Amino acid sequence: MSSQPYLAVHWRMETVQPEILPDCAEALVDTLSTLLADPTLARGIKTVWLATDMPASLSSDEGSQAPQHRSNTFKAVTNEHIHAMNIVKGAFDAGGALEHRTMTGLAEQMQRVRAELMGEGRDFSLVDDDDTGLIWEDAGIWGILDKMAAMQSTLFVSGARGCGRVRYVPICKSESLMS
DSSP: OOSOOOOEEOOOOOTTGGGGGGHHHHHHHHHHHHHHTTTTTTTTEEEEEESSSSSOOSSSSSOOOOOOOOOSSSSOOOOOHHHHHHHHHHTTTTTTTTTSSEEHHHHHHHHHHHHHHHHOOOOOSTTOOOOTGGGGGGGGHHHHHHHHHHHTOOOOEEEOOBBOOOOOOOOOOHHHHHO
């Protein structure tokens, strides 16, 4: 991805009750719409990076497929998972709440990099001894790269309570830090 500012979403869906996933997707779209409508927070942000454990690409392009398993613990993709992802994707379509933004993720960016390298006649391998590209099928590698992309984002959104894994770091309000 370029050095442009972007918002990253980390949405772990595997532990969410499937029947509430569509509502969670709507809530995520509302949150993104609110954050990206703020001219101070959203300054220069045109792209949303979606890091998720769901084993599916964000685009419909066959060449941008993520590994079959993006998480070692994600067991079953239900119709509700697919519906929830379609709600989020649809928000970026013409007429959607986020139509002036672009959604991307690791599969799409890997496809872009692969095409660029191959266009230059270069190999697309992570390590010298991975001639078959098997390392790219490792869910752990994908998780690490998604988290690295999220760490570099301008804004970060995690799953809401009940809609994904929520983690937080308590803020230390020490007197010495306040003065």
